[in-house]
Amino acid sequence: xxxxxxxxxxxGLGPAPFAxxxxxxxxxxxxxxxxxxxxxxxxMPERSVLDRGKRSIDLDLKDAGDLEIAKRLIARADGLIEGxxxxxxxxxxLSPEKCHxxxxxxxxxxxxxxxxxxxxSDAAGHDLNYIALSGALWYASQPGQxxxxxxxxxxxxxxxxxxxVAGLLAGLLNAQKTGEGTVVDAxxxxxxxxxxxxxxxxxxxxxLSELRGQSLLDGPHWSRTYTCADGGFVTVQCLEPKFYxxxxxxxxxxxxxxxxxxxxxxxxxxxxxxxxxxxxxxxxDHWADLFDGTDACVAPVLSPTEAxxxxxxxxxxxxxxxxxxxxxxxAPRFSTSEWRPKPSPRRGEHRQDILNEFDAQQVSxxxxx
Numbered sequence: 001x002x003x004x005x006x007x008x009x010x011x012g013l014g015p016a017p018f019a020x021x022x023x024x025x026x027x028x029x030x031x032x033x034x035x036x037x038x039x040x041x042x043x044m045p046e047r048s049v050l051d052r053g054k055r056s057i058d059l060d061l062k063d064a065g066d067l068e069i070a071k072r073l074i075a076r077a078d079g080l081i082e083g084x085x086x087x088x089x090x091x092x093x094l095s096p097e098k099c100h101x102x103x104x105x106x107x108x109x110x111x112x113x114x115x116x117x118x119x120x121s122d123a124a125g126h127d128l129n130y131i132a133l134s135g136a137l138w139y140a141s142q143p144g145q146x147x148x149x150x151x152x153x154x155x156x157x158x159x160x161x162x163x164x165v166a167g168l169l170a171g172l173l174n175a176q177k178t179g180e181g182t183v184v185d186a187x188x189x190x191x192x193x194x195x196x197x198x199x200x201x202x203x204x205x206x207x208l209s210e211l212r213g214q215s216l217l218d219g220p221h222w223s224r225t226y227t228c229a230d231g232g233f234v235t236v237q238c239l240e241p242k243f244y245x246x247x248x249x250x251x252x253x254x255x256x257x258x259x260x261x262x263x264x265x266x267x268x269x270x271x272x273x274x275x276x277x278x279x280x281x282x283x284x285d286h287w288a289d290l291f292d293g294t295d296a297c298v299a300p301v302l303s304p305t306e307a308x309x310x311x312x313x314x315x316x317x318x319x320x321x322x323x324x325x326x327x328x329x330x331a332p333r334f335s336t337s338e339w340r341p342k343p344s345p346r347r348g349e350h351r352q353d354i355l356n357e358f359d360a361q362q363v364s365x366x367x368x369x
Contacts, residue, residue: 012083232284
């Protein structure tokens, strides 16, 4: 879908390379500028899944010759991704102003935790810190328990990488229409707060409380995770009455008067305890089989390896094992194109190919002139 677009990515951590991977999955020509001479971090693979489908050139941006190569790449790019702390690109001589002087249509994407201009712009932070201060972590626990979310998903990926991609795509569309580039200031703090708006909308109907365990989605017995006899887990979230009725039917509780008032907050703790005992009486797969294919909105909690072997994945091919590495396929899917996994490059693998392209373009320009 993005065939013909070129994105220049300056090597960074977490959400920035993830955003570039997503664009590469969609067909963009993503060139990653890896740091020349940088050793692979101990414990990390030589070829990262996040680099799949990209091309790699290794540059030392403090070297005048390599900096000139970077500028030539910028002049030919549609978009740029950098995930440094504010001011680093400016010190390198690659500020948005200087890059737009080279390429007025450039969409310049900046990925940070706290934003380009804030009281914490210069402070270090990580996923949990950003979503803690933005309010996005608040509901991620049961009453009396410390909040905990799936690592990186709410902040780095959800509030960071995906918002950066959305901003870049909007900028590319606008540049195509107007001929003018822009700067995308994607802050994990901002994006994770923005993702809260669906949940915050429940407050307009009186179904959201700042007390954990008292809101429509984090308090009921029909919206939580239960532990099974074998230590596995199942999720239950039968929000609508017709799905709740089917849930009770499958458990043999349709005639139980205690379960009849689905939205009675006063009964939620006691009913949660009863369901806790019921689900603890059988192993996870017993419940998975009981509810499989129904509208009761119950699903087992699977590890990525288990998800890979599940019939759902066998049909969808969402999880794949490529070169011995378990990874998820590109998303979303498009009716007019099919994604095929592409290898991740070695650091600097395409340096000479990219430099040769410069020479070919220069010859082509001279000939046409």
